[in-house]
Amino acid sequence: MSLDPPPYLGSLRNNIRQRPIPWDGAVRAGTITEAQLAKIRAVDKVRQEQRKQTVERDLDGYRVLFVGEPGTPGVLESASRRSDVVQYILVLLSDLLEGAPALAKALFKDSDPYRHFLPLLAHTNNPEDPIPLLTSTVLATLMASSQDESQSTEHALPLILSYLCGMTKNSNDAGLQDIAVMEYSSLLYGRSNRQLFWQQRSETVAPLIDILRKAAGIGGDSSASLYSGNNTVKSAGFEGLGGGVGLQLLYHVLLVLWQLSFEAEDIGDDMNDEYDIILLYTQLLRLSPKEKTTRLLLSTLYNLLEANPSTLLPAAVLARLPSLLQNVSGRHLTDPDLLEDLDRLKEMLEEYTKTKTTFDEYVAEVQSGHxxxxxxxxxxxxxxxxxxxxxxxxxxxxxxxxxxxxxxxxxxxxxxxxxxxxxxxxxxxxxxxxxxxxxxxxxxxxxxxxxxxxxxxxxxxxxxxxxxxxxxxxxxx
CATH class of the missing domain: 1.25.40.150 (V-type ATPase, subunit H, C-terminal domain)
Structure with missing residues (x-):
């Protein structure tokens, strides 16, 4: 799934592209070789189509340029002491991976391409250093473009997720949060990646739930005010409310959790037990101001309920989802996928509530733990x-x-x-x-x-x- 880069990342990469690098001096100093410089110049500052053709004609050469081979270090390794060169190469590699996706698979001819990049995630403790951020972007693009599920990806992913987790927790910088969440989204392309993401949920999922709670205008214990019917919850919509969570960040968080919901059969009950996800999503649906957020909310709820009917349908009734869906039906909605999920949810809940008694509702409430x-x-x-x-x-x-x-x-x-x-x-x-x-x-x-x-x-x-x-x-x- 391709998403436009957040403005902060786009601006950072543009600034680095425009910086003059004394390439000839770098060759004389032994930072890079003549052969490496020739390959860099062949794809630097040229039209996108020309760049794509150049890389695809010489995939093996560009693999060696970036990750090296026995006896020939890659450019990141040979230029490791020159931060300006490393930054430039990381941006160039991101551009090449996006413009010539075949390069991603070519890099995996190396037994473990990650070993050249993972140390850069811990390049420095200076929060202003762009190298770790640029490296995470390269790694996310590399994984997403290659759709790789090898053992080397399985070993590298937890380290990348831990790095991105630090950015999602940075509530003072919504730009960094948005970058991290978008990179999460690009990484959740396969079942094994989604399972690893869930295994690290204290780092990965919990901060996303915190963002959603802020977006809904509720406090740290999301279920307290909602279960008790507290009417102090903000209800004018997300934008500019709920701790300043912007609509784009909110959409990207919902997108990640929607992707995760495709594993609902395995994790749906735990998501609800640990994060009150049904109750939280019902409140978010009540406030959702845009079709694109409403669509993700409905689709995620459907995935969760359809995969776990015996446990989560009672929770949905307790959260008063059936009556809310009737209200949502009265909105002027046009998206066909959204309308289909809305109808399927209503039908599922109507079928469930037909046969349920007040005793069943009471049991479900006690079993919910709240x-x-x-x-x-x-x-x-x-x-x-x-x-x-x-x-x-x-x-x-x-x-x-x-x-x-x-x-x-x-x-x-x-x-x-x-x-x-x-x-x-x-x-x-x-x-x-x-x-x-x-x-x-x-x-x-x-x-x-x-x-x-x-x-x-x-x-x-x-x-x-x-x-x-x-x-x-x-x-x-």
Whole structure:
């Protein structure tokens, strides 16, 4: 997938192209050889078509120029002490790889072309040094153009991803972030690369999720405000909002995660468990101001839900995606792929919700690990009809999950603890003979602890829940 380079990278490369390099002096100093200079001049500052023809007529010669061969060092190695020459050669190589893609495959005739470039990623600690950035561009273009999936690429990719990760975390420089994200996109051309990208998700995916959370105008705990129905989330669209995330950067981040979603069968559940991806994407879809972002959001959601229906469709219902899709249908949308994904999503969710009961929705909410004040919690009839089923479901899975939820402090969303106390109190009231099962899970002890919580609603709900235990204790005495 070809994307125009970000303005910062284009400007940097143009400046380097225009710098005069004293090539003859470099030959006299032994920095480069006459033969190397002849090959450089044959493709430097000439028309693109002429450059392409020259390279394709002599692929082996240009392979040797850049990566060398036994007894003949490549130009980057021989000119390693001249930063100006190295910068120029890196830009020239990027141009050649883009203009003559056959060169990329030719470079792989060398058993490991990466060994000439990877050290340049750590060329210096000076953030102003362009060599590491230019090297990452060469490597991304080399991989994307060759579509290589060899063992040498498998070994090199984690190092390249780690370098790019540093740029994606640089929230003070959106230009560098955009370059890194676009290079990510070019690298995700094959299944093995996408799997390696996911294996390094603390470096690769997590910073991208942070960018999306900022774009949606929500804080560090994305699910807290959204699950609790907090209306303070910004809702006027991305551009100029959400921590200053620009529309282009947002689009490129969504593009990378869309590419990653083609591995949804293997990673979809983990994406949702670790990043609340369904909830986050539902909020992003609510705010999406452009068809191109809406298209990527819908397509990614479809990939995730279609590959993981039993686990992620309940999460989508909990995030209120079905009603949002009806609203999206009312927008003036023209993209045929977007409309197709929208229809397929609506159909999938309608088919799922047809057969689901309030009990199913409650179970899905508890299994999501994040409670909100949805209707069942305060509905007396729901508890009268379903409390016993809750104990029996999957041999007591729901009370166990409730205990896990209540172990967390929930500093950013105290409502979760209040809701959990409410639910435990309802279970004790409706099925008092099961209260010892709840005690074995530590729920009574945890509720007693929460009576001292700083949050008033948590204290009140824990007091009410404990009242059920006390009531039956007194009645038995």
């Amino acid at each position: 409670l909100r004040w949805s209707p069942p919690h305060r509905h007396q009839t729901f508890w009268a009809e379903n409390a016993r089923k809750i104990f029996e479901f999957e041999n007591g899975e729901i009370p166990r999950k409730m205990a896990d939820i209540m172990k967390k402090p929930w500093e950013n969303d105290k409502a979760v603890l209040a809701i959990a106390c409410n639910d435990v109190g309802c279970l004790v009231k409706e099925v008092p003979e099961k209260r010892y099962q709840l005690e074995k899970l530590g729920l009574k002890t945890r509720i007693m602890e929460l009576m001292q919580d700083a949050d008033e609603s948590v204290r009140w709900e824990s007091l009410k829940a404990l009242g059920g235990w006390l009531k039956y204790s007194f009645e038995n005495n």
